[in-house]
Amino acid sequence: MKKTTLALFAASLFAFGWVGHTLYEDVKKIFKETTVKKIKDGGVLNVVLLNSASTYYIGSDGPKGFEYDLLDSYAKHLGVKLNITTANTIKEAIELSKNPDIHITSAALSKTKEREKKFNFGPSYFEAQEQVICNRGLFSDGRFPTNVDDLANLKMVVGEDTGYSETIEQLKADGVDINATCASEYSTEELIAQVDSNEIDCTIVDSNIYALNQRYFQKIALAFDISNRAQQAWVLAPDSHMLKEDMYSWLNGFNQSGEMARLKDHYYSYVLFFDYYDTVTFNERINSRLPKYKKYFQEASLKYDIPFSVLAALSYQESHWSPNARSYTGVRGLMMLTQSTADFHEVKNRVDPKQSIFGGAKHLDLMIKSIPAEVVGEDRMKFALAAYNIGLGHLFDAQKLAQQIGLNQNSWTDLKTVLPLLSQKKHYKTLKHGYARGSEAVRHVDAVYDYRDILQKNSDELFLSNGSK
Numbered sequence: 001m002k003k004t005t006l007a008l009f010a011a012s013l014f015a016f017g018w019v020g021h022t023l024y025e026d027v028k029k030i031f032k033e034t035t036v037k038k039i040k041d042g043g044v045l046n047v048v049l050l051n052s053a054s055t056y057y058i059g060s061d062g063p064k065g066f067e068y069d070l071l072d073s074y075a076k077h078l079g080v081k082l083n084i085t086t087a088n089t090i091k092e093a094i095e096l097s098k099n100p101d102i103h104i105t106s107a108a109l110s111k112t113k114e115r116e117k118k119f120n121f122g123p124s125y126f127e128a129q130e131q132v133i134c135n136r137g138l139f140s141d142g143r144f145p146t147n148v149d150d151l152a153n154l155k156m157v158v159g160e161d162t163g164y165s166e167t168i169e170q171l172k173a174d175g176v177d178i179n180a181t182c183a184s185e186y187s188t189e190e191l192i193a194q195v196d197s198n199e200i201d202c203t204i205v206d207s208n209i210y211a212l213n214q215r216y217f218q219k220i221a222l223a224f225d226i227s228n229r230a231q232q233a234w235v236l237a238p239d240s241h242m243l244k245e246d247m248y249s250w251l252n253g254f255n256q257s258g259e260m261a262r263l264k265d266h267y268y269s270y271v272l273f274f275d276y277y278d279t280v281t282f283n284e285r286i287n288s289r290l291p292k293y294k295k296y297f298q299e300a301s302l303k304y305d306i307p308f309s310v311l312a313a314l315s316y317q318e319s320h321w322s323p324n325a326r327s328y329t330g331v332r333g334l335m336m337l338t339q340s341t342a343d344f345h346e347v348k349n350r351v352d353p354k355q356s357i358f359g360g361a362k363h364l365d366l367m368i369k370s371i372p373a374e375v376v377g378e379d380r381m382k383f384a385l386a387a388y389n390i391g392l393g394h395l396f397d398a399q400k401l402a403q404q405i406g407l408n409q410n411s412w413t414d415l416k417t418v419l420p421l422l423s424q425k426k427h428y429k430t431l432k433h434g435y436a437r438g439s440e441a442v443r444h445v446d447a448v449y450d451y452r453d454i455l456q457k458n459s460d461e462l463f464l465s466n467g468s469k
Contacts, residue, residue: 036078036246039078039103039243040079040080042080043080043081044081044082044083045071045074045075045078045080045081045082045083045103045104046083046101046102046103046104047082047084047085047102047103047104047105047106048084048085048086048087048093048096048106049065049067049068049084049086049087049093049106049107050067050086050088050090050106050108051086051087051088051428051435052108052187052188053065053189053209053212053213053437054066054067054108054208055107056084056086056106057435057436058391058393058394058433058435066126066208066263066264066268067106068106069263069267070125070263071234073254074247077250085099085102086429087107088187088425088428089160089184089187089425090109090159090162090188091159091160091184093106093107093109094107094161097119097235100237103236103237103243104122104234104236104237105234105236106234107235108126108206108209108232109121109163109232109234110128110130110163110206110230110231111230111231111232111233112163112230114166115163119235120235120237120238120240120244121234121235121236122233122235122236122244122248123233123244123247123248123251124232124233125232125233125234125251125260126208126231126232126264127229127230127231127232128206128207128229129206129207129225129227129229129230130163130164130204130205130206130225130226130227130230131204131205131207131210131223131225131226132145132151132202132204132222132223132225132226133192133195133203133204133205133210133220133221133222134154134195134202134220134221134223135195135196135198135202135220135221136219136220136221137219138201143201144221145224146223146224148171148176148178148226149176149177151176151178151179151180151202153179154179154201155200155201156168156179156180156181156200156202156203157181157183157194157203158180158181158183158191158203159182159183159188159191160182161184162182162188163206163230164188164203164204164205165182167226168182168204185425186425187425188203188209189209189213189423190423191205192205192209192217195219195220196217196218196220197219198219202223206232207225208268210222211268212268216437216439234247282451283454285316285320285321286454286455289321292321292353293315293321293323293334296354296358297311297312299358300357300358300360301361304361304364304365305365306364306365306368309452309455309456310364310381310385311364312455313450313455314335314385314388315335315360316451317444317447317451318331318334318336319333319335319336323353323356324351332350333350333352333353334353335359336360337350337359337363341363345359345362347359364384364385364388367383367388367392368380368381368384370384370387370392371384374410375410379410379411382445382449383395385444385448386415386419386442386444386445389440389441389444389445390419390436390437390440390444391436393433394422394433394436396432397422397428397431397432397436398415398438399415400431401418401431402414402415412445416442416445418438419438419439419441421438422435422436422437423436423437423438
């Protein structure tokens with residue numbers, strides 16, 4: 001009797017456990033479907049993206065940025081579109097993440113101990129470490145730091161509510177004498193610019209952000225690493241546990257397929273920028289490289305009524321007259337055309353010299369014709385070259401900004417002082433196309449004109465009938 005009772009009791013427990021497990025799995029499945037299904041039914045993935053070079057920005061060829069591309073891939077996995085809300089600082093991104101409609105916040109955020117107490121992080125997709133970067137001028141007076149003790153008498157500023165500010169607070173708590181302040185009004189890139197212009201001595205940035213920006217700011221230098229490597233991840237809404245599960249599965253496949261490696265290579269494995277003003281090398285290449293393509297530059301010059309010297313100089317600035325050139329952003333060929341620009345101008349092979357030169361000339365001609373009629377004389381070409389580099393949308397934004405601050409929107413002299421402002425939060429957040437590297441466009445135009453001048457003075461034989469244009 002006792003054995004029978006025990007057997008019935010054991011069977012009951014087994015049945016209860018089996019039913020309970022089945023119900024749990026069914027509920028879990030329903031919950032998972034409901035969480036992800038809500039996004040799929042709405043057709044959009046609501047994300048906050050930091051407006052910066054390492055995360056998301058509007059390039060001359062549309063939206064770009066490592067984290068933008070990663071999120072776009074995930075949205076395609078879900079079969080939905082991205083609905084982007086931009087943030088100008090990490091602090092602002094964190095504030096926007098509190099909106100209950102936001103699914104993901106992407107701002108190159110590292111998983112720090114303090115943040116993990118506050119936020120629901122998704123899977124890690126990148127690793128970086130914090131680095132102290134300083135103005136190169138500190139070398140000349142022997143003040144360039146090599147460790148945290150050397151920071152005592154230097155002016156350092158970092159962003160508020162960032163991992164960098166946590167590092168500063170920890171150093172101070174450990175008794176390190178450090179003259180560092182936290183600022184909420186500046187983005188990390190704006191602080192890098194302040195180091196470059198010697199407004200401040202040093203700041204702290206993640207290693208991937210330094211890697212991207214050292215090409216644009218020639219007066220910054222890496223001092224030392226100030227942290228161990230940390231994982232970066234997206235912040236998810238608090239109740240997104242099942243979305244996180246789906247994300248882990250997707251990211252595992254994204255890694256195994258090689259797509260993650262390709263994406264990292266696309267943004268971070270780049271060739272060093274050319275030295276714009278290496279006139280010795282330039283003059284040597286006038287003799288060794290230019291003759292191979294001179295005929296095509298001459299023909300394109302005649303067809304589109306653009307000076308030979310401008311086309312050749314533009315090509316040298318873009319590729320150093322290397323037909324197989326490729327940049328970290330994926331542009332290719334003698335005229336460094338994007339794939340979409342090549343498609344628009346019916347260029348079938350971007351590394352074919354003739355097709356590239358004619359495609360680039362056609363695109364520059366389009367830029368010239370798209371510049372407002374009020375821009376006249378040599379300024380018209382300079383505006384067009386800037387648009388070739390940065391895109392018409394950002395050029396028009398710069399014109400609008402020039403008008404707002406009382407400058408002549410149709411003068412290159414005025415516009416070249418306005419373009420760098422497109423990378424400053426207080427300005428770009430009010431403009432249609434947002435953040436842009438306006439300083440790069442200015443340097444681009446200056447470089448093309450430097451090369452043009454050298455070409456025009458070098459040899460009359462180079463230009464033949466085109467030389468007087």
